Amino acid sequence: MLAGFRTFAKSPLAVILFGLLIVSFAVFGISDVFKGPRISGVVSAGSRSISPQDFKVRYDNYRKETERRTGEALTADQAVERGIDRQILQEVALQESTAEMIRRFGVQPSDKLIGNVVREQMSNLPPTQRPFDPITGKFDPKLYQALLAQADLTPDSYQASLRDDIAQTHVFSALANGLHAPRIYSVLQAAYGLESRDLAAFAINPASVERPANPTDAQLVAFMKQHADRLTRPETRVLSIMRVSAQAIAPSVTVDPAEVQKTFNFRKDTLATPETRSLVQIVAPDAKAATAIAQRLAKGEQPAVVASAYGKQPVILTDKPKSALPDRKVAAAAFALAAGQVSAPIAGELGLSVVKVTKITPGTSAALESARPAIEAELRVQNAQAKAYDQTQTYQDAHDAGADLVAAASKAGAMVLTTAPLTAQGTDETGQPVAGLTPDILKTAFALSSGGESELIEIGKGEYYAVKVEKVIPAALPPLDAIRPQLTQVWLQNEMGERMQAKADALAARVRKGESLESVAASTGSKVQRVAGISRENAQQHQGLGRDLLIATFGAKPGGIFTSRAGQMAFVVAKLEAVHPGDVAAMARISQAVRQQTDAGVMRDLGEAVRVAAKASLKTKVNLTLARQAIGVDTAALAKAEAAKTGKAK
Secondary structure: OHHHHHHHHOOHHHHHHHHHHOOHHHHHOOOOOOOOOOOOOOEEEOOEEEOHHHHHHHHHHHHHHHHHHHOOOOOHHHHHHOOHHHHHHHHHHHHHHHHHHHHHHOOOOOHHHHHHHHHHHHHOOOHHHOOEOOOOOOEOHHHHHHHHHOOOOOHHHHHHHHHHHHHHHHHHHHHHHHOOOOHHHHHHHHHHHHOEEEEEEEEOOHHHOOOOOOOOHHHHHHHHHHOHHHHOEOOEEEEEEEEEEHHHHHHHOOOOHHHHHHHHHHHHHHHOEOOEEEEEEEEOOOHHHHHHHHHHHHOOOOHHHHHHOOOOOOEEEEEEEHHHOOOHHHHHHHOOOOOOOEOOOEEEOOEEEEEEEEEEEOOEOOOHHHHHHHHHHHHHHHHHHHHHHHHHHHHHHHHHOOOOHHHHHHHHOOEEEEOOOEOOOOEOOOOOEOOOOOHHHHHHHOOOOOOOEOOOEEEEOOEEEEEEEEEEEOOEOOOHHHHHHHHHHHHHHHHHHHHHHHHHHHHHHHHHOOOOHHHHHHHOOOOOEEEEEEEOOOHHHHHHHOHHHHHHHHHOOOOOEEEEEOOOOOEEEEEEEEEEOOOHHHHHHHHHHOHHHHHHHHHHHHHHHHHHHHHHHHOOEEOHHHHHHHOOOOHHHHHHHHHHHHHHHO
16 A cells, blocks of 8 residues: 555656645645644634644744745735735635545545554654664654654644545545546647737837827826826835844953853863764673674674674764763773773663774863853853843833933933834835844834834844834825926826827728728838747747737737737737648647646646535635734734725725
């Protein structure tokens, strides 16, 4: 069964299926959502329920991946604004619905299969990460649990997720193995791609169109209102930001040499490099075998050969200090030997064994001068953090006594940055990011009213800030004079485009009434150009025609007259002169070549349809408010803001 599972996992169809059903867990994460129903779930699908904590884990996985990919921080409020919270909630609902439906089918992998998969996966890890005891070679539950904890998993949640994935794989592998799209699907794709079209067209001569005069103020104002959604500047705020930074203070901190000496004396033992040894250890089944093993190793036989005679593998330890050996008795014996020497049988805490020392690396004592730079750097950071804390105390005392942010910061000797107007995304009026701002600072600032001040907030060890909103500039259209040159240019381009489109429409009407394309083109000082054999397969070779003209060409009927843009400001009148079917032999070859792709496309559609149908059949419930609260959104404030927007719209 495992072999079949691995074989299917390598197939092309599995890539499509896993992209829909299993790989999505890598984006949204897996948690202990397979243990049964829970109270107050964000998603409820039959016996399954996603708690707010589970949903937050999945959201955080998505957020971290997005931030890694884009290099930009994503706040919870931004996620709501962009609809990301709804998208994740919908995806989780589909995942849980599919898993619940498959469970109801009765597809449930056995405990034995799950155990085999776990053992196989653990065995495939790098040797240093495998959860097996280095001495006995046995599976170590504690190491296994610690390994999973690094990925925020427990043994139960990990094995439950495997059970779910294997069940889905079995169901969809059965579908994929028995599903093939009808051949006509592939044939239609080939015919669609190879169909070619002959185009005749002429460009509108700009000289034949009267150029518009400069717009009046009334026309520009009307144009601004017409495009208010694009021209409205977002709300901006002028902020005063008080920063206390240990990192900024550190370069000016002087370290007392006496403190360096004191710290060195305290850490001298830990700063020294201990003696290390490389050795081979063979575990013996009994005392007689241990004696024989010691004798054979002393004669120079290879450890692997000696160990294999007793069904064992030698344990090789390289450059380990005495403290790193798990068995204290073995450690004492090994560190009493000379290089190349073999021990007598050792009755250790973990059983009988024999060791051979292959290398000894002497330890080194610590020297103050070599340790001084690191100790000074550490003390400098500690002293800077202490000074930063003292500054915050002075600031807080002054602020509590009634001083505003700027005055309290001045008394504490802290830095205050007053910004130019900036947006909630941390950009200035030109769209450039303002240095020194973090998502936390922006979120705090834009949650305050005009004149409001935040509490003192710690954002890291020795790093603090407080923010005051000096001024709120509401979202509004910019003054006409501020954008007059740019707006005038856009207005003229827009007006000229409309006039050229009107000219093209008038010329196309003449062709439709019976005039030839050539005579109409000549009347405007233009010439007809012809391009034959344009197909969807070779469309890239005709990119010079422009995207709009290519789309219009493929959308036209034979003999059809149409107009289109061809580039930024060019307009053409065109005629589709002929449509030619593709070569039959080529269609046959392509239809066969794309058949696997067609099967995959049908399987992709079927997989998504199964997910949607499962959600509808189970009547899966989602709680958007609870989901938003789980990721840190103030849903009460959000409701008020949405109500205010609705009121303004009315």
